[in-house]
Amino acid sequence: xxxxxxxxxxxxxxxxxxxxxxxxxxxxxxxxxxxxxxxxxxxxxxxxxxxxxxxxxxxxxxxxxxxxxxxxxxxxxxxxxxxxxxxxxxxxxxxxxxxxxxxxxxxxxx
Amino acid sequence: xxxxxxxxxxxxxxxxxxxxxxxxxxxxxxxxxxxxxxxxxxxxxxxxxxxxxxxxxxxxxxxxxxxxxxxxxxxxxxxxxxxxxxxxxxxxxxxxxxxxxxxxxxxxxxxxxx
Numbered sequence: 001x002x003x004x005x006x007x008x009x010x011x012x013x014x015x016x017x018x019x020x021x022x023x024x025x026x027x028x029x030x031x032x033x034x035x036x037x038x039x040x041x042x043x044x045x046x047x048x049x050x051x052x053x054x055x056x057x058x059x060x061x062x063x064x065x066x067x068x069x070x071x072x073x074x075x076x077x078x079x080x081x082x083x084x085x086x087x088x089x090x091x092x093x094x095x096x097x098x099x100x101x102x103x104x105x106x107x108x109x110x
Numbered sequence: 111x112x113x114x115x116x117x118x119x120x121x122x123x124x125x126x127x128x129x130x131x132x133x134x135x136x137x138x139x140x141x142x143x144x145x146x147x148x149x150x151x152x153x154x155x156x157x158x159x160x161x162x163x164x165x166x167x168x169x170x171x172x173x174x175x176x177x178x179x180x181x182x183x184x185x186x187x188x189x190x191x192x193x194x195x196x197x198x199x200x201x202x203x204x205x206x207x208x209x210x211x212x213x214x215x216x217x218x219x220x221x222x223x224x
Contacts (some may be wrong), residue, residue, distance in 0.1 A: 005154065034212075043114070043201055043215030044153070089152060096141070096160070097169075098213065100152035 004092050005025050006099050006101035008093060019077040023090030026071065030092035030099075030108050035075050038087045038103070047088075069070070080108045112136065114216035116202050118198060122222045123192055124178045131187040131219045135204030137143065142185050143213060144177055145201040 005024045013019045023033075031052045036044035046106050050057040050064045050073065063076045078082055085108045090101040115134040117133040123129050134151050135142050144156040159179045170176070174192075179185040189196055203213040 006152075007125065009150075036215075039112050043203070043217050045215065046212045049212075091153075096158055096166075098153070099155075100145075102150065102152045 002040055002101075003062040003099050004090055004101040006088075006104050008092055009102070010105040010106050010107065011079050012109060014106045015082060016079045019075075019106055019108070021077075021088050021090075021106065023073050023075075025073075025092050026098075027092070027099075029067075030089065030094055032093040033064070033066060034085065034091045035062075036089045036091060038089060041043070044089055046050065056089060057100050077106075079085045082104075082108050082110060084108050098105065114183060114202055114204055114214055116200075116219050118219060119124040119217065120220045120222075122224065124224055125194060126191055128188065128190045129192055129221065131189075131200050131202075131221070133185045133187070133202030133204075133216060135183065135185070135202070136206075136214055137183075139204035139206050139214075140182065141207065141213075142209035143203045143205075144185070144187050145203065146198045147201060147218075148198045156187070156200075189221075192221075194223050197221055197223045 034049040035047040037043040037047045048059050048062045066073045087103045087105050089103045091098040117132045140161045142159040145153040147153050157177045158166040174190045177187045197217040201218045203215045205213045
């Protein structure tokens with residue numbers, strides 16, 4: 001049973017436009033949510049996070065939104081740049097464990 | 111280097127052989143994690159070390175898998191009698207002190223069992 005789901009395996013966005021990556025979860029006990037970015041042949045790198053007590057967190061071009069009632073979070077990237085092309089993983093924390101989604105491959109078209 | 115390093119970067123082995131994967135965490139990080147990523151899947155937690163405490167092995171998929179961390183630093187993940195379903199990318203991560211700290215990942219070891 002997948003506790004964290006990323007239902008879109010891939011997403012293609014025009015450079016300069018907004019990229020929206022979605023993530024759904026089932027466990028209301030998660031206290032922290034994180035987004036990681038992964039390039040081929042590299043390990044995931046931390047991008048942005050949000051505590052379960054907040055609704056929104058912004059860091060430059062990246063904003064994460066959390067809707068607890070819907071058990072849904074999203075990552076907005078605006079404007080999208082070619083270097084944003086990567087696989088994005090959503091992860092939820094329970095104690096010290098991170099429960100990961102399967103990832104969404106974002107492709108930024110020039 | 112200042113990041114998490116893993117070796118080897120790639121490993122091809124025959125079914126039934128044992129393999130050892132190594133992780134060097136960031137210096138000073140007391141928490142160390144092993145994950146596995148199979149094709150098209152998210153990361154699967156395997157094991158967690160925190161300082162000198164007993165590790166949490168709850169994610170290890172079978173008794174063929176074991177891990178140790180010597181001197182609170184370098185960790186080795188051992189897979190005995192490898193099976194084809196063990197083929198995956200094995201990722202190591204470390205964090206500074208508590209589990210609430212951000213985890214920093216190594217580049218992973220790509221294991222292929224023929």
